[in-house]
Amino acid sequence: MGAQVSKQVERIKSVTTEKKALCELQRSRGCDFPGCDYHCPDRKNWMAGLNPEKLTIDQIVWPGTHDSATNKIGIPCISRPFAQCQSLSIYRQLVKGTRVLDVRVQEDRRVCHGILKTYSVDVVIKDVKRFLSETQSEIIILEIRTEFGQQDPPDFDKFLVDELGDYLIHQDDRVFRKTVAELLPKRIICVWKPRKSPEPKAGSPLWSAGYLKDNWVDTDLPSTKFESNLTHLSKQPPSSSRKFFYRVENTVTPQADNPVLCVKPVTGRIHGYARLFITQCFPRDCADRLQIFSTDFIDDDFVDVCAGLTHARVEGKA
Template identity: 60%
Template sequence: MDFFKNLADSFVKEVVDPTVSFAEDSARTVVREVVDPTVTFVEASARTVVREVIDPAAAFIETQFQRPRDVIEQERILDDLLPSNGSRFPGDDYHPTDRKNWMAHLSLEKLTLNKIVLPGTHDSATKGIGIEVVTRPLGECQTLSVYEQLVLGTRVLDIRVQEDRHICHRILASYNVDFVIDDVIRFLSETRSEIIILEMRTEYGHKDPPEFDTYLTHKLGQFLIRQDDNLFNKPLSEILPKRVICIWKPRESPRPSRGGLLWNSDYLKDNWIDTDLPWRKFQSNMNHLKVQPSIPSRRFFYRVENTLTPQADNPVVWVRPVTDRIRRCVSEGCIDKLQIFSTDFIDEDFVDACVGLTYARINGGVR
């Protein structure tokens, strides 16, 4: 019996115990090297998913509900300005009988360049850009051709080009710029006293068209008004028959020199902000306009853009409904500093407001 007992004890000590110990060590190793890292990885992955997917998704969903509330509130604030400030402005009872020739019907001897409130369009050549219903609502800012805008009364054009001389708006491209120039020349040939500011610029993210300055002077040379700091106080009767102030804004090419046929970016300024909130845009416009030099001392054109920009974090990204949020108004204290008023989807009322204010200025209605 002792023999078998000793044999059993020896088997336990030499086989069973080491096997159990090995199994326990293996289990601890598996826990330490496999299970624990796996649990840690799963926990870290879960935290990453929460941080990088769920939290941003929740925040995005929240903005989809909050942004419309913000828009409604800001529209209400602008609407409340009408009862508090009134909707009347100098010249609001004047309506041009011929918008195509509205400058000609004012006194050209009294109408100095710096007294004109010039109606302008934003992204003027975007009619028909993009694919209908798909990308067009994201990039089309005007539904009239450049010629139709000029006939309506527009006098400041914002034309954006890319390297191949095609019109573009961000990544959307359209027709060759020749069509724009032809529209401008057609309008000039049909009128005698209308002066235009033609802003040509290379669109953001694109390269300059080669030798574009030469192209512009060749196409428009007979109409171009040479850069002159003394021009702003001159009456139109002394500026005519030249008709076009062409401002060329390249991104990398040399900019136009002072005294040349093309004007550089120093002569057309604005303070654009990227927002789709109407009250925020209105406040920014008025705050920047207030600090501009007085018109008699100003030696550049200053533009107020009455536009909003669709934002990716908003459920409404089409240009037209976003534009409709902002009201076409200017704070009473800034009327005497307004020079270029620009908009998307220009219409007769917008033009008439600018022309009426111009009429009031030359007839003593605005000091």
């Protein structure tokens, strides 16, 4: 018992030390980067505001959400705090400026996070369609995967094509160099990641798992995650030369051996350091590799950070 208590005390000390490390880094280095003073005049249409005729897919810093469809997961005040990573609906996230969605499903087509279930994926599809019907030049990356330990929904690829067919941008390596305007009126890059079912093939309306990569570091230590993200990002090719999307997650996650298990206070340890992360990408020579940048509980400033760096790239300032 004493050893367990001692371990918990050490874990709390580690968290405190790492929080102070990020705070000190921000205090000493600041948060100045090309586009840092940019504020979206209209987050619902922020891509349209950056000139779709000039904006290429590989220039975009895509603001994404982690476990996007968890706003109503579990039982309020009981199981929800342990699994909820977003408080907004899919539609409200898109209106706020989110452009990459991370949706996990199980065999009955219900969205889930681990063992906890929420609404049907039809709710996600409905929200996406609603947003697209209200905008003209916003491109979305919709990643849907079968959750770990779950079975693939039967004929799910056919379901996605039937539901989203008119909007789907087909799997094609040339997409990365195209402008937003060249892709319109198609609006969705849908990455389908089954566990056992066949993956989408070249030329398919859906994109296979290899087109969206990341290096997930499962930790609740904010400085450890921050530095690991920079290290993994620095090993990627520049976004202008690669033919896949690479995601960095500005998140930390609860761990079973730590006394704090609710998502919001844990992920809050790193949430406010998105600007610092982009700032640190420049002296470490990996700013040209940043592409998808995701977070829990997305807010306006996170979107402005991504749109600002995108704007600087379009203007040739980054």
